[in-house]
Amino acid sequence: MNRIEELYHEAKADKWFKRFxxxxxxxxxxxxxxAGMVKIMGERFASGLPSNNPLGHYFDALHLTGYYYTFIGIVQIITAILLLIPRTSLLGALMYFPIIVNICVLTYATRFDGTRIVTMMVLASLFLLIWDYDRLKHILPFKQPETEPPVLKRPLGKRLRILFFGGSFAVIALIIIGTFYLYEIVPGNSEAECRNQCASSKNPAACQVFCDCIYKQGQPLDSCLATFDKAKDVHRTDGK
Incomplete structure (x- = not known):
């Protein structure tokens, strides 16, 4: 049994890790x-998000898919229930992970403000899969040695908790700071949010053009980003 698996079993035996x-x-x-109940009831998800927002476009189209929209809601409810039941929690985690990864990619692609929370949800889902590694390893595509859990002579205890939870807080801080500087401009969750960023932008006039493109003209995000880049070039040339 290598040291990594020893640490894994030490964590599995620790009450703080169990609580986490x-x-x-x-x-x-x-x-x-x-989220699932909203879809089952036939209501538009994130109703406060304007239709001209890039993610709003997606939610509008998804809402119009009929029983597929309802199906997504049912799957989300079933996944949540499976997560809450100890005997089925691994199945719930296996179902949850691809769904939340898909949502995470969607939020980054549309520059949605909720990317930080969704990224943390992906990491939490990944943690649950690792937590059940002792059950999950039997379906992994590589041979597993037949071993018994080691006898823990001197568990790390407090030291292991400090390493894990301290590292977790560091990762959360990295996500928050990293996503804040990830994009030069974002559409925000509303027109007001979009325009609020223009005051601190290096190109305020180009920022206003971008917000007009998103919320006034209802153009796709990629088109508005191209318009933003052109507006920057124009104002840079005018400035000279």
């Missing part, structure tokens, strides 16, 4: 329950 795994299951399930 339980917290992740509850938090992830809580995120899917209301």
């Amino acid at each position: 795994a339980g917290f992740c299951r509850i938090a992830l399930a809580a995120s899917f329950l209301p």
Whole structure:
């Protein structure tokens, strides 16, 4: 048994890690329950998001897909329930992970402000899969040695918790700071949010052009980004 698996079993035996795994299951399930119910009831998800917002375009189209929209809601509810039941939590985590990865890619592609939270949800989902590695490893595409869990003579205890939770806070801080500087311009969740960023922008006039393109003209994000780049070049030339 290598050292990594020894650390894994030490974490599995620690009450703080068990509580954290339980917290992740509850938090992830809580995120899917209301989202699933909205779809089952036939209401548009994120109703406060304008239709001209890049993600708003997506939600409008998804809302019009009929029973496929309802199907997504049912799957989310089932996944949440499976996560909450200890005996089925691994199946719930296996279902949750590809769904939340898809949502995460979508939020980054549309420059949605909720990318930070969704990224943390992906990491929490990944943690749950690692937490059940002892059950999951039997379906992995490589041979697993037949070993018994090691006898823990001197568990790391407090030191292991500090390393894990300290590292987790560092990752969260990195996500928050990294996503803040990830894009030069974002559409925001509303026209007002979009225009608020123009005051601190290096190209305020080009920023206003971008917001007009998104919320006044309803153009796709890629087209508006191209318009933004052109506007920057124009104002840079005028400035000379």
